[in-house]
Amino acid sequence: MDTKAEQAAPPGPALHLSKSIVMVGLMGAGKSRIGRELATRLNYDFIDADDEIINAAGCSISDIFERYGEDAFRDVEMKVITRLLDGPPRIIATGGGAFINESVRQKIATSGISIWLKADLDVLVERTARRTGRPLLNKGDPKTIIEDLMEQRYPIYASANIAVYSRDVPIDKTVDEVEAALENFLIAGKQQKVVDQ
Numbered sequence: 001m002d003t004k005a006e007q008a009a010p011p012g013p014a015l016h017l018s019k020s021i022v023m024v025g026l027m028g029a030g031k032s033r034i035g036r037e038l039a040t041r042l043n044y045d046f047i048d049a050d051d052e053i054i055n056a057a058g059c060s061i062s063d064i065f066e067r068y069g070e071d072a073f074r075d076v077e078m079k080v081i082t083r084l085l086d087g088p089p090r091i092i093a094t095g096g097g098a099f100i101n102e103s104v105r106q107k108i109a110t111s112g113i114s115i116w117l118k119a120d121l122d123v124l125v126e127r128t129a130r131r132t133g134r135p136l137l138n139k140g141d142p143k144t145i146i147e148d149l150m151e152q153r154y155p156i157y158a159s160a161n162i163a164v165y166s167r168d169v170p171i172d173k174t175v176d177e178v179e180a181a182l183e184n185f186l187i188a189g190k191q192q193k194v195v196d197q
């Protein structure tokens with residue numbers, strides 16, 4: 001027999017979205033992991049823009065950079081994200097450079113809700129070391145590269161609608177914080193800034 005909680009559970013998405021949620025932030029910030037978990041909780045589809053690019057190109061991101069160059073990658077990235085944002089509301093994880101492109105940023109501003117996952121240098125270095133396939137980090141010392149990217153990109157990510165700290169805590173805790181910030185944003189309609197630890 002159904003429990004009371006099951007009988008009372010409302011059908012469909014837990015939170016009504018009229019626009020897609022777009023996860024932004026540096027490599028290793030947890031955009032895909034946290035985005036996927038958020039999608040499960042909110043009962044929306046999750047889509048990873050980098051995976052869409054890989055499917056469209058039929059080769060890895062490293063291969064795209066190597067064969068056609070970064071500009072070509074950015075071009076495809078913009079087309080893919082525009083297409084995704086023109087579709088039904090869902091949770092979209094973007095590659096770290098997407099939000100830095102002004103055209104992409106404008107498209108996200110009109111057709112999406114951006115969530116920046118802000119993380120400290122050591123966390124990003126540790127997490128990005130766990131997997132290869134990030135061509136920007138092969139150009140030298142990853143820690144120095146990430147540090148430079150933080151300097152260049154953090155002021156731009158800071159314009160996202162919502163910012164949440166991504167740190168080494170159980171994923172559920174970060175997703176709780178993202179969900180709460182999203183609810184506040186939808187109610188208040190104004191930017192939800194990160195609370196520094």
Ligand code: S3P
Nearest residue numbers: 026027028061095096097134135
């Ligand atoms: C990039 C981040 C990568 C990928 C590409 C470029 C960047 O995605 O899009 O290697 O410019 O920061 P992740 O942030 O998912 O690693």
